[in-house]
Amino acid sequence: MRTRKNILAGLFTAIVIAVVVLGCSDDILDKTNPNDLSTDTYFTNEAEIITGVNAVYAAWQGLDLYAREYFFVHDLRGDDMKAGGDQLELQRRQLLEGTHEATNPVMGSVWNGLYRVIHRANIVIELAPREEVDASDEIKERVVGEAKFHRAWAYFELVSMWGGVPLYTTYSKTTGDVQGRATVDEVYNLIVEDLMDAIESLPEEYPDTDIGRATTYAARAMLGRAYMQQGDYSAAHDVLTPIVASGKYSLSDSYIENFREEAEFNEESIFEIAFSNAFGGMGWNAPGDGTNMEVTVRGQEYGPNAWRNLAPSDDLLDEYEDGDPRYDQSFYEEGDEFNNGTSVLANIQGVDPSTSWKKYQLIYKVEAENAASGINFRVIRYAEVLLMLAECENELGNSGEAIDFLNQIRDRQSVMMPNYPTSEYPVSNQQQIFEAIVHEKRIELSGEQIRNRDILRWRAQGKLDGEPISYFQSRHALLPIPQSEIDNNPEIDQSDQNPGY
Secondary structure, rough: OOOOOOEEEEEEEEOOOOOOOOOOOOHHHHOOOOOOOOOOOOOOOOHHHHHHHHHHHHHOOOOOOOHHHHHHHHHHHOOOEEEEOOOOOOOHHHHHHHOOOOOHHHHHHHHHHHHHHHHHHHHHHHOOOOOOOOOOOHHHHHHHHHHHHHHHHHEEEEEHOOOOEOOOOOOOOOOOOOEEEOOOHHHHHHHHHHHHHHHOOOOOOOOOOOOOOOOOOHHHHHHHHHHOOOOOHHHHHHHHHHHHHOOOOOOOOOOOOOOOOOOHHOOOOEEOOOHHHOOOOOOOOOOOOOOOOEEEEEHHOOOOOOOOOEEHHHHHHHHHOOHHHHHHHHHHEOOOEEOOOOEEOOOOOOOOEEEOOOOOHHHHOOOOOOOEEOOOEEEEHHHHHHHHHHHHHHHOOOOHHHHHHHHHHHHHOOOOOOOOOOOOOOOOOHHHHHHHHHHHHHHHHHOOOHHHHHHHHHOOOOOOOOOOOOOHHHHHHHOOOOOHHHHOOOOOOHOOOOOOO
């Protein structure tokens, strides 16, 4: 574990079963290499079960997920992004334009990455609690709680994007251990069960040597997301309220600092994926193994003087109210200073190059982006919790409480926007409050992989006034099951594919 700034250097050695053939003797052929690790010989003590759960965290750092593909799958399917240049790769442009099919490799990578998280979590959940493991009950319970948090999160990603998916609650021991598609309700039932267990077994906080691990409040926030995606606002309200009541979190005075290295694990952070460029460059490694997978290419993909594959959409830019400081704190424009004020942005390449992302960009302190950004991803911020509670209160008929949560967001020291009601959002009835929530959530969480799932939820619940996605057809409500899964899983065939693919 890295201390204070980041954790989880990805040093976990994969657990495999292997037999080394050293010669022709029957005695030799029967012997197992004592240096190889297996589920029979590993997970015997506290250090090993902690290493095992560290590997679950490390899977999120892989190329399939937060190092690269995760943010693409989310951002390309919302309305906050547009192609930043003419050279956006075909497989990414397909997701942006809704022409993707079951063979799309970006989508397939995220599917694989999420099941890698689940597989690693299942190993820990199954093996760590055993009586023969030399570890305290407290450590066993905590480690299993961490693994259940990650398994639930991965299944939430899967069910919200693909619908019913294969459900694995034990780790696969042979290539024949496969499952067909479970129902959406079955997947959500496991998510809720796992997160309720995690809430009970995870601590409120960790010492600095373990900073970055999932807490009981991270589990609550994730469960709140899951309940809201199902439309259960009462349950979401009840599970989210203790986060606010704990007094452990507050909004950072500086909005932009939430996306910079110096403010990682700050008072607003509920859960982050940790990165650091202190361990080397980009390894382009899908599983997230090894010390070269400690960086993300997010900055380079979105940066104004880098690849700039994605840029903020015109619709998103138009959503900002005049004078909202979050505009300048979220986006760079040509002529802006960067690199600690010593450089000026000029000659930005691409389509309509005037505006580019500032969030998660390293160039606030360096001359150019590269494929080695160590800025942590803020998966859940306290601001999102307040906005989720605002929506819950509004759905439950508590307009005053909903407006109060919205105004807390606007009262942040570096924002200080006029409180609701405003001329644009009079918030005198439930529908107007909902419209203010949609606006505030889009602005506050722009480019943070939240908006597309909100659109899916609001569309399914019949709450959208119009269709935000110009190309949307019914088939776009879900991603297609990857063709590789259909080809390789004997429990799934083409008849199980999502409609329209």
